[in-house]
Amino acid sequence: xxxxxxELLALLRELDDPERLVRPLHYVRAATxxxxxxxxxxxxxxxxxxxxxxxxxxxSREYGRVHVPANATVCETRIVVCVSxxxxxxxxxxxxxxxxxxxxxxxxxxxxxxxxxxxxERALADLGYVSVPEELLESDYEGPSALEHLxxxxxxWTRFFGLW
Numbered sequence: 152x153x154x155x156x157x158e159l160l161a162l163l164r165e166l167d168d169p170e171r172l173v174r175p176l177h178y179v180r181a182a183t184x185x186x187x188x189x190x191x192x193x194x195x196x197x198x199x200x201x202x203x204x205x206x207x208x209x210x211s212r213e214y215g216r217v218h219v220p221a222n223a224t225v226c227e228t229r230i231v232v233c234v235s236x237x238x239x240x241x242x243x244x245x246x247x248x249x250x251x252x253x254x255x256x257x258x259x260x261x262x263x264x265x266x267x268x269x270x271x272e273r274a275l276a277d278l279g280y281v282s283v284p285e286e287l288l289e290s291d292y293e294g295p296s297a298l299e300h301l302x303x304x305x306x307x308w309t310r311f312f313g314l315w
Contacts, residue, residue: 153272153282154281156287159281159283159284159287162238162281163240163283163307163310163311164294166237166238166240166311167294167295167296167310168296169294169295169296169297172212172296172315173212173236173315175236175237175238178236183214183236184206184207184214186239186278186279187204187214187215187217187234189278190217190234190241190275190278190280191204191217193274193277194217194232194271194274197271197273197274198219198223198224198267199223200219200222200223201220202217202218202219202220202223203217203220204216204218205218210314210315211312211313211314211315212235212236212237212310212311212312212313212314212315213234213235213236213312213313214234214235214236215233215234216231216232216233216234217231217234218230219231219232219267224263224264224267225264225266225267226245226261226262226263226264228245228246228257228262228263229245229246229247230243230244230245230263230267230268230271231243231244231245231246231247231248232244232271233248233312234280235311235312237311238281239279239281240280240281240283240311241275241280241281241282241283242282242283242284242285242288242308242312243268243271243272243275243282243285244257244285245258245262245263246262248285248308248312249285251263251285252285252286252289253284253285253286253289254268254284254285255286285308287307288306288307288308288311288312289306289307290306290307291305291306292305292306292307292309292310294310296310298310301313301314301315
């Protein structure tokens with residue numbers, strides 16, 4: 152079941168430990184990799200296409216990305232799933248993060264089919280990920296961690312997916 156904006160913000164604040172800016176206290180790289188591999192396999196099975204992936208992203212709070220090819224989607228726009236090293240957070244984007252102001256705008260502009268989005272969101276939920284809308288991640292960061300040295304305008308995306 153999708154979480155409300157209030158619930159998602161509460162989760163982001165709960166995961167925000169100013170002493171752990173790069174990865175959470177109990178981060179296990181191998182376990183994160185196995186879980187991420189499950190996402191890749193599930194999306195490939197559900198969407199019937201081979202998906203490219205980037206793993207273990209260097210100097211980033213993001214663990215990796217899955218790229219669902221455009222030819223596997225109704226609107227022929229690729230879907231990108233970003234997975235954080237923090238709390239099984241994930242973000243789903245049409246084309247690329249920042250290409251649209253979120254999945255609502257991508258859908259309104261004809262770049263994202265709601266059925267494709269539901270398939271991706273269901274796979275993430277089934278595998279224990281919490282999908283956080285890009286619109287929320289791009290909102291101003293309001294937490295205790297010092298992020299000003301990372302971005303002129305820190306966002307929740309900066310905190311949980313950005314470079315360090």
